[in-house]
Amino acid sequence: LMVGPPGTGKTLIAKAIASTLSAPIIITNGSAFLSTFLAIDVLVMLYMRLRAEGLAREFGRVVVFIDEAEMLLQRRGGMQSVQTQGTTRRVDSIWSIFDYDQNGCISPCGLMFDHSSAREAFWERKFPPRQQTAPQMIPFPFFGGAGGFSLAIFPFLVWLDGMDSPPLLSRLLRSKVNELLDVLFVPPYLHLGGATVYLRLPPARPPAHNIYFFAATNRPHLIDPAMRRPGRFGKTVVFTTPGEAEREDIAALYFSKVAHHPSLDDPEKRREFARVTVGLSPAEIEQVIRDAVNYRHDHIQRLKEIRAAVEAGRPLDRDSQKFWERYRHELEQPDWDKPWVTWDALMESLAAVRHGTAKPTRTTERNRERTAYHEFAGHFLPLRYFCGEWYRPIVLSIMPRGEALGMVAHVPIEEHDPQPQHVLEGLLRVSVGSIVAERLFFQDNEPGVSKDLENATRIAAAMVGLFGMVPRRCSAEERRRYLRIGESILSVANTHPLLPSESNGFVSSTLGSPRKREDVCVLLGQAFVDVYRLLRKNRDLAPPVVQELLAKDELVGRDLERLWDTLELQPLLAEDKAVWPEDEVAPENPFYRRVDGSQAQAAGSV
Structure with missing residues (x-):
């Protein structure tokens, strides 16, 4: 059984094995054994068996490769894990808490953490497995369906485990010859010199076909456990993306x-x-x-x-x-x-x-500039400072692709390292950074930060409710200020406690506890304040990079690595703790003007 994401070489390996063995190969798809009409899937399986055995007799061996094997080998009726309303999916890593779009981004601004575990979670969300909620009935005699699985699995099990019957002609010939010898009163055997000589033809032996079975799937959890026991598909080979x-x-x-x-x-x-x-x-x-x-x-x-x-x-x-x-x-x-x-x-x-094909006509120059500050100051700089030893960038773009007006994508330096608390806190600051940057440079924020705040709330809720992490130590007065800021940016989208879903059940449960909700808000407040202090101290780095982005649209490859390696951020010091983002938490009202007629604060000034 070959297990791995699409495109990792499962079919290619099966073809290479057949070429190495100089054997013909039969390539079929699991969906070929799903039929609307009753017993058609069984006939398809019997035809494949006859074809495989014929090739095995002709060439001495044959390779049978079944792609998307979960369609044929799926759990039978009564064995599916039926998901009822109100149940949630188990969250086993930080990457399974996000809500991915069709391109793998976790927010409309194109923020992407290109991690192997994230790609697996994205694949499950892009192509969710079919949920079997109730056994399928057979309304008419000619329509198929048997509890949602293929009837072809039964003759396939017999093919794998059973022994073939001897050929009919051979059995008939041997039977008639032995009957003729009985009629002629020929003794069944003779003893000659201590040896026994049998005077009857022995029973016909079943043919021994040299058939190699390979099955490929990217959803091994859907396969019937009976098919994965030793003697059937008991050997599993895992395919991963290359290093x-x-x-x-x-x-x-x-x-x-x-x-x-x-x-x-x-x-x-x-x-x-x-x-x-x-990746x-x-x-x-x-x-x-x-x-x-x-x-x-x-x-x-x-x-x-x-x-x-x-x-x-x-x-x-x-x-x-x-x-x-x-x-x-x-x-x-x-x-x-x-x-x-x-x-x-x-x-x-x-x-x-x-990330999808570029769509350069989807935005204006004014919006491109705002997107550049959003992506660079809001996501790129926080990740460089807070997670620079764990991640590196692969693209920084303000070119619209898919549903995103810009994009920041990063990959882990070492995928197999765990994520301790300070790494998760860094990811939290990367998500919160967008609203901080927009309020710092433009004195207000756009609705596009909503998904970033939702992701930040998910990260903080996972830290508190799933991983047992707590906010960093601070004084009572500082905690009160962090709590107030965190409450102002806490996202309550899709977190109704009575309507849990697969993606937000743990968020609702965590926010339902007053103590844990307070810890979540404190974590969000600490992230907001830290990013504000960082951007306020390094705001002069943004305009040159923004101008370069406006000229080039995207920074990738060597240009991006040069920016990443040469970016000199002023570190946060102990005296920076005295700086608090009062104006950015509650921006000044721009609709009131001074006596001279100017706005109280020029929105959009950098």
Whole structure:
């Protein structure tokens, strides 16, 4: 039984095994054994068995590979874990508490922690398993369905465990010959010199077919335990996403199959590509490289069209003008129109695979600037300071992709390390940072921070209600101020105590306890104040990076690593504890003006 996420090579390994054994392979899908009409799935299984045994007789061996095996080997009726209303799912890690969108982001601003456990949780939310709430009935004699599982599992079990019957012709021939010998009064056996000679044909033996069974699934918990016992699919092989060295080796294979710029053969460039593709499966790495060819072709075609428009004196729209200013220098290169894979094409393809296709026309310049401050000051800087030794960035973008107007994605430096309290507190500050940045730089915040606050509440509730963590030690007066700030940003979305769900049951339970609710608010308040003190002390770092983002839209690869490594943040000191964000907690009313007619506080001033 091969277990692992899609694209990690399960089918490829089965084909490689068949090639190594010089054996034919039968590849089928578990859904092929689900049928609307009664017994059709059994007939499909019997046909596959006849086909496999025929190939085994002809070639001496055969490989049978069943993809999406949970559709065939799923738990039978009465064995499903029926989820009733009000029950919640077990939360076993910090990554299973978030609510992911279709691109794996945990907030509309594109905040993403690209961790292997997060990708598993995201996969379960993107493609949830079908819940069997009640046994399916058979309303008419010709319609299938037997408690929600395939009837083909029964002949398949017999095939795996049982012994074949001898061939009918062989049995009939031996039976008639023995009957004829009985009629002729031929004795059954003779004793000759102490040896016994039998004068009857022995019973026909069942054929021995050399068949190798492989099944692949990414949802092993749905498979019937009876199918995973020794003697059936008792050996489980787990497939995981490749590490950095493996990704570099996989990329070398697919780079050899496409025309690419000579700079991509540089070992340092290959290692950089392996670093930015962390968490991707081999199939996704192949897609990134192959799609880069199309992105490069589109890039060249658009550059030619804009150059022709400029030479003809036709006006350019805003996006075309920006594209021309950004890439016009490529025309000075002798091979600018060569359709090979370049680093820029790879990064665009990678961003599309991870986060969706870019949509540059979805936002205005004013909103792009606000998004840049939101992403850099609100998420990037807090993660650099509070979690820099645990995470590194892979993209910082203000290019709209999917439902996000911008994006900050980070990956763990070491995926297998546990998350102690100070790491979770760092993630909490990364989530809270967006509202702090918007209030610090613009004196108010947009509704887009709602998901960040919901994620922050989830993290704090998990720390208090699940992991037994408490707020850091502080004085009674400081705790009172932290509590007041935390209550102002506590998210109560979808946390009704009488309506628990799979994703927020522990939040409702934690906030239902007055003492634990107070600890959650104190954690949120401490996070808000710490981020405010950090941004207030380092606010001069934001404008240059914001201008670079406005010019480039995205920072990836070497540009992002340069920013990450050279960013000099002034650390928080003991005297910074005297600074409290009173104005940012309750911003001044902008609708009242001074005597001279100016606003009481200029919203949007940086």
